Amino acid sequence: MSDAGLKGKSMKKVTINSVAEYAGVSKKTVSRVLNNEPNVSPATREKVLKVFEELNYKPNPIARGLAQNRSFIIGCLYDNPSKSYITRVQSGALEACQKHSYNLLIHPCELRGQDLIDNVDQLLTTSRLDGIVLTPPFSDSNELIAFLKQRNIPYARVASAIEGDDSISIRSNDEQGAFELTEHLINLGHTEIAFIKGHPDHSATENRFSGYQKALTKHGIEYRERLVAEGNFSYHSGADSAKAILDLEPRPTAVFASNDYMAAAVLKLATQREIKVPEQLSIAGFDNAPIARHIWPGLTTIAQPVEEMTRIAVEELIKHISQPQEAPFQQVLEAKLITRESTKARSNS
Amino acid sequence: MSDAGLKGKSMKKVTINSVAEYAGVSKKTVSRVLNNEPNVSPATREKVLKVFEELNYKPNPIARGLAQNRSFIIGCLYDNPSKSYITRVQSGALEACQKHSYNLLIHPCELRGQDLIDNVDQLLTTSRLDGIVLTPPFSDSNELIAFLKQRNIPYARVASAIEGDDSISIRSNDEQGAFELTEHLINLGHTEIAFIKGHPDHSATENRFSGYQKALTKHGIEYRERLVAEGNFSYHSGADSAKAILDLEPRPTAVFASNDYMAAAVLKLATQREIKVPEQLSIAGFDNAPIARHIWPGLTTIAQPVEEMTRIAVEELIKHISQPQEAPFQQVLEAKLITRESTKARSNS
DNA sequence: CGACATTATGACACCGGTGTCAGACTGTAT
DNA sequence: ATACAGTCTGACACCGGTGTCATAATGTCG
Numbered sequence: 001m002s003d004a005g006l007k008g009k010s011m012k013k014v015t016i017n018s019v020a021e022y023a024g025v026s027k028k029t030v031s032r033v034l035n036n037e038p039n040v041s042p043a044t045r046e047k048v049l050k051v052f053e054e055l056n057y058k059p060n061p062i063a064r065g066l067a068q069n070r071s072f073i074i075g076c077l078y079d080n081p082s083k084s085y086i087t088r089v090q091s092g093a094l095e096a097c098q099k100h101s102y103n104l105l106i107h108p109c110e111l112r113g114q115d116l117i118d119n120v121d122q123l124l125t126t127s128r129l130d131g132i133v134l135t136p137p138f139s140d141s142n143e144l145i146a147f148l149k150q151r152n153i154p155y156a157r158v159a160s161a162i163e164g165d166d167s168i169s170i171r172s173n174d175e176q177g178a179f180e181l182t183e184h185l186i187n188l189g190h191t192e193i194a195f196i197k198g199h200p201d202h203s204a205t206e207n208r209f210s211g212y213q214k215a216l217t218k219h220g221i222e223y224r225e226r227l228v229a230e231g232n233f234s235y236h237s238g239a240d241s242a243k244a245i246l247d248l249e250p251r252p253t254a255v256f257a258s259n260d261y262m263a264a265a266v267l268k269l270a271t272q273r274e275i276k277v278p279e280q281l282s283i284a285g286f287d288n289a290p291i292a293r294h295i296w297p298g299l300t301t302i303a304q305p306v307e308e309m310t311r312i313a314v315e316e317l318i319k320h321i322s323q324p325q326e327a328p329f330q331q332v333l334e335a336k337l338i339t340r341e342s343t344k345a346r347s348n349s
Numbered sequence: 350m351s352d353a354g355l356k357g358k359s360m361k362k363v364t365i366n367s368v369a370e371y372a373g374v375s376k377k378t379v380s381r382v383l384n385n386e387p388n389v390s391p392a393t394r395e396k397v398l399k400v401f402e403e404l405n406y407k408p409n410p411i412a413r414g415l416a417q418n419r420s421f422i423i424g425c426l427y428d429n430p431s432k433s434y435i436t437r438v439q440s441g442a443l444e445a446c447q448k449h450s451y452n453l454l455i456h457p458c459e460l461r462g463q464d465l466i467d468n469v470d471q472l473l474t475t476s477r478l479d480g481i482v483l484t485p486p487f488s489d490s491n492e493l494i495a496f497l498k499q500r501n502i503p504y505a506r507v508a509s510a511i512e513g514d515d516s517i518s519i520r521s522n523d524e525q526g527a528f529e530l531t532e533h534l535i536n537l538g539h540t541e542i543a544f545i546k547g548h549p550d551h552s553a554t555e556n557r558f559s560g561y562q563k564a565l566t567k568h569g570i571e572y573r574e575r576l577v578a579e580g581n582f583s584y585h586s587g588a589d590s591a592k593a594i595l596d597l598e599p600r601p602t603a604v605f606a607s608n609d610y611m612a613a614a615v616l617k618l619a620t621q622r623e624i625k626v627p628e629q630l631s632i633a634g635f636d637n638a639p640i641a642r643h644i645w646p647g648l649t650t651i652a653q654p655v656e657e658m659t660r661i662a663v664e665e666l667i668k669h670i671s672q673p674q675e676a677p678f679q680q681v682l683e684a685k686l687i688t689r690e691s692t693k694a695r696s697n698s
Numbered sequence: 699c700g701a702c703a704t705t706a707t708g709a710c711a712c713c714g715g716t717g718t719c720a721g722a723c724t725g726t727a728t
Numbered sequence: 729a730t731a732c733a734g735t736c737t738g739a740c741a742c743c744g745g746t747g748t749c750a751t752a753a754t755g756t757c758g
Binding site: 016065068 | 744
């Protein structure tokens with residue numbers, strides 16, 4: 001009655017040696033079966049596999065790592081004020097890692113830290129990573145990328161703007177998304193559309209801004225610099241920008257912030273000042289962060305497939321590690337407009 | 350001019366053998382110095398340390414792991430709808446890990462998943478974790494804890510209610526926090542205070558509820574079950590509870606939600622129904638999540654030191670791993686009331 | 699049937715550290 | 729000088745796998 005439910009077996013350690021002995025073959029043959037190597041007779045392979053089952057054998061990843069000089073660990077670098085973005089990145093990366101029996105090591109650090117390269121160098125020598133996923137803003141750091149190349153560490157870039165280079169890169173179409181969102185506002189009758197930029201180190205910042213401008217141009221609306229505020233993706237920067245924008249005379253009828261946190265800051269200030277959203281002011285964000293639907297009115301925004309981008313990036317990275325290919329893998333995913341209550345046709349008051 | 354800025358040295362691999370040879374001692378002596386073992390003459394120690402510097406030697410954690418049957422990896426289990434809670438947990442855990450040259454492996458999984466034990470078993474055999482940090486709701490899962498004990502895996506519990514057992518456990522005083530917050534509302538003149546419970550699997554749920562009840566009792570306010578709604582910490586559940594509460598006749602003048610996400614849901618619905626917060630309705634949450642200050646009005650809430658709890662838990666865990674002690678480490682940290690705009694004296698209308 | 703290519707297998711060194719143990723070298727008490 | 733405890737050091741096996749290479753077994757072809 002004791003040990004109930006806990007699959008017993010003998011709790012003795014099962015190593016490659018015990019499997020070999022039990023199956024009556026050499027360690028090396030067991031190793032071959034383990035790694036799906038050729039040149040093992042079907043009969044032998046069968047026999048060994050059966051012993052795996054019977055003894056519930058799991059190879060020791062540490063020993064494998066030592067022999068092959070690998071760690072089976074992928075590192076994930078990030079420096080991002082948005083917690084939700086980080087968790088989405090992690091969740092995509094984890095999915096890919098688990099699928100291929102890798103572990104994920106998360107490493108927050110600062111792009112503008114006193115010495116990023118030293119920091120990463122340290123990370124690499126102490127943790128022996130097999131590869132690194134770069135999330136924004138690291139995906140566009142030429143300095144870091146040059147370092148990784150020189151050290152010959154495989155890497156994949158998520159949501160990067162650098163095109164046509166020879167590395168793995170997955171991104172979504174930010175410019176297109178920003179274009180559609182701006183057009184959505186224009187179609188609602190808005191012409192005075194303020195814009196809050198993101199952090200200058202992120203390539204998304206330039207892309208989203210460019211989408212905004214192109215939509216204006218297409219619809220023959222003059223671009224006015226006074227309607228543009230500099231943010232950095234943080235809620236705080238959004239609050240500062242909101243102040244500048246809502247103080248404008250005449251006040252814009254719509255605000256497009258480069259992410260949802262900054263948009264939420266605009267909404268907060270507008271509400272404090274008793275400016276009615278969306279009746280007197282339309283507000284839109286970008287990312288479809290949780291906060292976009294946790295506030296009232298819900299934010300119109302652009303959803304990007306962050307998990308999927310990261311998952312694909314890590315999968316390709318792992319593929320590349322075990323079998324370096326020539327052709328760099330690059331892919332662009334679609335961003336999608338989500339309309340909620342925060343945007344509305346311009347009133348004729 | 351080439352290689353500028355990249356500290357060169359010869360890029361050859363530096364192993365314990367090269368260090369030993371260069372210093373003119375045996376591998377074993379180098380190993381002794383590395384591990385700060387006794388019985389090394391000061392002169393020798395000095396000499397070896399100098400060679401470490403000179404060759405920039407970093408021991409290979411994988412080889413060490415194999416020899417000592419350790420992985421230098423701590424696992425972090427979580428199953429929590431709050432992203433901000435998760436990132437705070439991670440950040441505390443990371444800090445402790447980095448300090449002691451451990452890695453952190455994050456592992457989201459479901460408490461009520463089809464087979465939690467199998468899942469964790471799998472994790473343990475494939476990743477060879479040295480220890481596990483249990484965050485809510487796992488910190489209170491007797492089944493899981495029994496399993497870890499039987500497998501002899503060191504663990505630490507964060508924010509758990511189980512007291513007086515023999516394991517490492519760090520928590521904050523949730524009951525006291527809830528008590529203070531409720532008292533704050535009572536002092537503002539509220540007597541009809543609705544309460545939204547958290548997820549029944551989390552011990553915090555019971556503690557916070559109990560703090561609420563005790564404050565009512567202390568101030569001679571009758572406890573009424575109709576004012577209590579069942580939530581589960583998710584925004585969605587908060588929205589459902591909000592509906593039930595705001596439909597009550599007469600409507601309560603204050604709502605205390607067991608976390609900030611649910612409080613935000615109450616605020617959203619109240620705003621939609623044009624109930625003025627805080628003039629007509631005071632709202633309070635718990636956790637001091639980012640959203641509490643990202644919305645208007647900002648939420649009165651209780652701040653708990655999540656990072657610090659986790660950091661301490663992991664530090665104690667690592668201490669325990671390298672040197673098992675008898676005395677279990679247990680500690681209770683303070684939770685702190687933060688007042689913002691969402692609570693106000695009851696109006697006499 | 700011999701010459702040779704191909705497949706299947708195992709012996710053994712090796713990855714880069716640590717544990718065990720024996721031996722050399724002190725210092726101190728007899 | 730002898731005995732003995734304590735300090736310092738290195739040889740060697742070992743952790744649990746993989747890489748290299750030799751060799752045995754089998755298949756193919758002229």
